Every structure is written in structure tokens, then in C-alpha cells.
Amino acid sequence: MVVEEYSEVARHYRIKETVGSGGFAKVKRAVHLPTGEIVAIKIMDKAALGSDLPRVKTEIEAMKNLHHHHICRLYQVIETSRKIFMILEYCSGGELFDYIVQRDRLSEGESRTFFRQIVSAVAYMHNLGYAHRDLKPENLLIDDEQNLKLIDFGLCAKPKGGMSDHLYTCCGSPAYAAPELIAGKSYMGSEADLWSMGVLLYALLNGFLPFDDDNIGMLYRKIKAGKYDTPDWLSPDSLILLKQLLQVDPKRRITVDKLLNHSWITNDIGVPVEWHSKHQMSVLDEDVVTEMSVHRKVSRETMKAELEKWNYDYLTAAYFLLLKKKTSGRPVRLQILY
Numbered sequence: 001m002v003v004e005e006y007s008e009v010a011r012h013y014r015i016k017e018t019v020g021s022g023g024f025a026k027v028k029r030a031v032h033l034p035t036g037e038i039v040a041i042k043i044m045d046k047a048a049l050g051s052d053l054p055r056v057k058t059e060i061e062a063m064k065n066l067h068h069h070h071i072c073r074l075y076q077v078i079e080t081s082r083k084i085f086m087i088l089e090y091c092s093g094g095e096l097f098d099y100i101v102q103r104d105r106l107s108e109g110e111s112r113t114f115f116r117q118i119v120s121a122v123a124y125m126h127n128l129g130y131a132h133r134d135l136k137p138e139n140l141l142i143d144d145e146q147n148l149k150l151i152d153f154g155l156c157a158k159p160k161g162g163m164s165d166h167l168y169t170c171c172g173s174p175a176y177a178a179p180e181l182i183a184g185k186s187y188m189g190s191e192a193d194l195w196s197m198g199v200l201l202y203a204l205l206n207g208f209l210p211f212d213d214d215n216i217g218m219l220y221r222k223i224k225a226g227k228y229d230t231p232d233w234l235s236p237d238s239l240i241l242l243k244q245l246l247q248v249d250p251k252r253r254i255t256v257d258k259l260l261n262h263s264w265i266t267n268d269i270g271v272p273v274e275w276h277s278k279h280q281m282s283v284l285d286e287d288v289v290t291e292m293s294v295h296r297k298v299s300r301e302t303m304k305a306e307l308e309k310w311n312y313d314y315l316t317a318a319y320f321l322l323l324k325k326k327t328s329g330r331p332v333r334l335q336i337l338y
């Protein structure tokens, strides 16, 4: 949907303060006027994107297919002549990275709670044939219920031939990159994700990285050697899991399916990680359809037919945000827009 100026955004959103600015995007907090719900709007300038524009298209297409309670939800996409706006789920707690830094390191129990959520999101992606390829604490946000939400799918890959297909582009952040990826060999996206999860788990438990060096050459050498410090606060079970994740040989590395009921993962909790999505997209929510069809003075059938196009326009946004209100126990009501 290409409109010529900010009008489409301003018509439905009140833009507030900047909450983050990355390489080629700025993220602002905003209010979705028809529902009053808070959202995050990722704003990108197409000219500034240059050769990175395909990454944005990759991210948008991936997020349209990824519906999971630990994956940040895309509500709407607005494209003007100069800009792309992605309307996304707002995560009031900010980045997991800052959360760890503020606490030095997390307890084993808190690390387990967060790591289980990461396993759930990654297992969901891998079972759908996607690899994230840029897993790191900066790409895991915390929502107002202390749930982690995975963001930044600009580098994710869905190999044509499925997850057994090899990838070649070297990408992601060096400190989290798997040895086979930085060696320039062909690699499996899913296996590289499991290595990054090992680096992530290490960062949660220790508050610093397993492989770190200001000199990129030295960093690569440390990653390929796969040797890291084991501070004395790490439990024997944590050491076992880290060893299974940070296996230099990708063929010896643990897979996400084995992680689901790993003893460290189920310690103190007793149940394996549930990776299936709680959101099913196939069935539209009757209450939301009712509110929307009444509000727009069309029949339910017409509204259902419109919604089932999943255009990621203002209708898709209104649907998802009303549904979020309903699941959070708030009234399923749309304000009249003046």
C-alpha cells in the first residue's frame, strides 16, 4: 500500500518519543488511535536504506508468516514514496541486553525462564523452515509481562530447499557467529542459530561474552578454538548445556528439538518447552469481527472476507490490536475516529 505522505500514519497513530535507533531505522513509541493501544513504529528511509532495502522486505515477509507469543508481532506496513513504516508490538521493558547489564548477570533460575522462551521462539521458527541468523540480547525485547519477544528478521533465511539447504552469506554479529559461519564454509542456518543460543545462554549466566576481543582476527581465532572461561558460579548442569551448544563442529552441536526437554531446561520446572504458537491465524475471533463490522457498518461476512486478505493495512492492525486488548482483558472497543 503506497501513499504519498505521512497522512496514512498520522490518521491512525499519534507518534510519541523515540525508543531506539539502530543502523538504518528509528523506532518510536506511538498510540493506535482507534484502540488506544501502544505500538512501536519502525521508520526507515528508503533512500538511506540503499542496498539494505531487500533486508527490510525479507523482514516484512518473514514477520507476516511468524505468529508466536515470543516473536514480536507485525501489525501493519505503510509505505510512502520516501519511507517504510512497520507498526510493531511495543515491548516496554526494552532490550534483554540492558536488562542483563543492569544486573551484572542473572541467576540460573531467571536465565532458565528467559532461555526457555528463546528456545520456544527458535523451535517455532526452525519448524516453519526459518533460521534467524542474528540471535543476540539486543534482538530480544521484554514486554510488560516480562515475556521475551524476538525482533529483527532482516537476516533470517528460509532456504528454498528447506532447513537442510546450506547457506553461504556471512552475516549477523561476530561475537555471536558460529565458527563454520566465520570460516566462510557453507553452513546450516539452524545449526548457526544453536551456536548463537549458546553465546546467549553464556551471556545470561555470566554477564559477559564467551568469546570477546577488540581485534576481529583474535575474536575469530577464539571462536574457532571454542574455548571459554567457566566462572565458579556456573552449575555442573549449566556447563553441560553450554558444552552441547558451543560445539565447534556443527554436526556435534545439539539441535533445538533435543533442547525442548533437556535436563537443564526442565530443572525445577518439570515440563518441556512448548513451542507451538498460542495464536492461530486460521480462525478469526468472533468478538473482534463483530466490533469491527459494527464500527465500519458492514456485514460480518464482508468484514471477514476483508480481514482474511491479511493485507497488513489498517484493518489488520485494528484486528490484531483489538485481539490483544481482548486477551489482556481490556474491552474490545474501537473509538470513533473524528
Ligand SMILES: O=C(Nc1ccc2c(c1)CNCC2)c1ccc(F)cc1
Binding pocket: 019, 020, 027, 040, 042, 072, 088, 089, 090, 091, 092, 093, 094, 095, 141, 151, 152
Ligand atoms: O518496543 C520496542 N522498543 C523499546 C520499547 C521501550 C523501551 C525501549 C525500547 C528501550 N528503553 C526502555 C523503553 C521495539 C519494538 C519492536 C521493534 F522492532 C523494535 C523496538
